[in-house]
């Protein structure tokens with residue numbers, strides 16, 4: 001079976017992925033010694049003690065139940081969903097398939113509670129009710145009396161992560177047996193949140209964006225290593241983000257790094273070869289992607305082709321992936337929320353996920369979204385990493401027809 005595939009056509013139809021930077025470990029795989037289970041190895045998710053294969057399934061972009069059945073057959077035992085995905089339909093599909101397979105006791109199920117950023121100022125009692133209701137609704141859709149991991153979804157600042165009512169209600173859900181373990185997911189502002197969790201505690205698991213393009217981000221690497229030392233379980237997401245698609249937007253000089261196909265197994269292995277990462281949750285939409293991702297989990301040794309691929313492309317993706325650092329925001333006189341729009345662009349162009357696109361756009365307060373760009377003659381925003389923000393904003397406007 002080929003471990004390489006061209007997602008470009010696929011991207012045009014629907015989904016996507018890809019990523020970027022530095023080979024993790026140049027010698028043999030030296031992380032947690034894998035214990036073979038079927039064809040895949042397992043590791044322990046921090047102090048939770050949960051055993052999960054190195055490759056899990058991010059269900060976000062999947063809508064075909066047969067894909068989950070195939071994942072089960074291939075040895076995937078951790079399924080990551082969210083109330084937010086497909087407005088609950090994603091959880092329903094996970095629940096239906098797990099029941100049909102009679103697999104509940106053999107899988108680790110994670111879901112998430114998503115309070116949109118624009119509502120995070122609401123009163124404590126409203127937050128509490130929102131979390132309790134969301135958890136109950138998720139369990140109903142999943143047909144389960146508990147999940148293994150319950151995340152606070154999309155955390156990018158410490159104030160929200162440690163807002164007392166958020167910590168209290170998550171702890172209460174854990175104590176009530178609705179979730180065996182609690183954690184948070186983070187797509188931007190990752191390292192401060194991860195570092196805070198490592199020092200202040202209160203959380204069991206962190207699902208963080210982590211990919212090849214972040215390989216030189218020392219703050220993030222240190223925060224992840226520290227969290228791992230403190231017993232937190234680390235799950236990697238967005239492991240294969242987008243570089244294939246974006247390469248054509250890069251300056252000519254960089255085009256040479258983008259010749260040939262993306263070897264997705266290489267960037268996936270790069271992420272899970274880090275000893276502090278327990279498992280990755282790549283999002284699959286096709287059987288071909290799923291098979292390739294699982295194949296990567298069967299041996300973490302790079303093949304010669306994967307090694308050559310990574311070594312030949314150390315430069316390029318540093319410019320392709322929006323790290324959500326928000327350093328560009330001050331450049332826009334209208335205060336447009338560029339990082340969120342870049343994430344919306346990722347969902348639209350790379351994942352082909354209409355629901356996620358709309359949800360990201362809905363997070364933006366009136367006046368700070370694409371409508372502000374419509375009559376703007378010249379975009380003044382400059383990305384510190386060279387991402388062509390104006391081009392992506394224009395592309396996004398064409399997609400959503402603002």
Ligand code: SF4
Pocket residue numbers: 331332333334335336338372373374376377378379380381393
């Ligand atoms: S196009 Fe104009 S309004 Fe939109 S982000 Fe750029 S500077 Fe701001």
Ligand code: SF4
Pocket residue numbers: 321322323324325326327328329338339342382383384385386387389
């Ligand atoms: S566009 Fe660039 S500066 Fe703005 S958030 Fe993304 S990576 Fe940071």
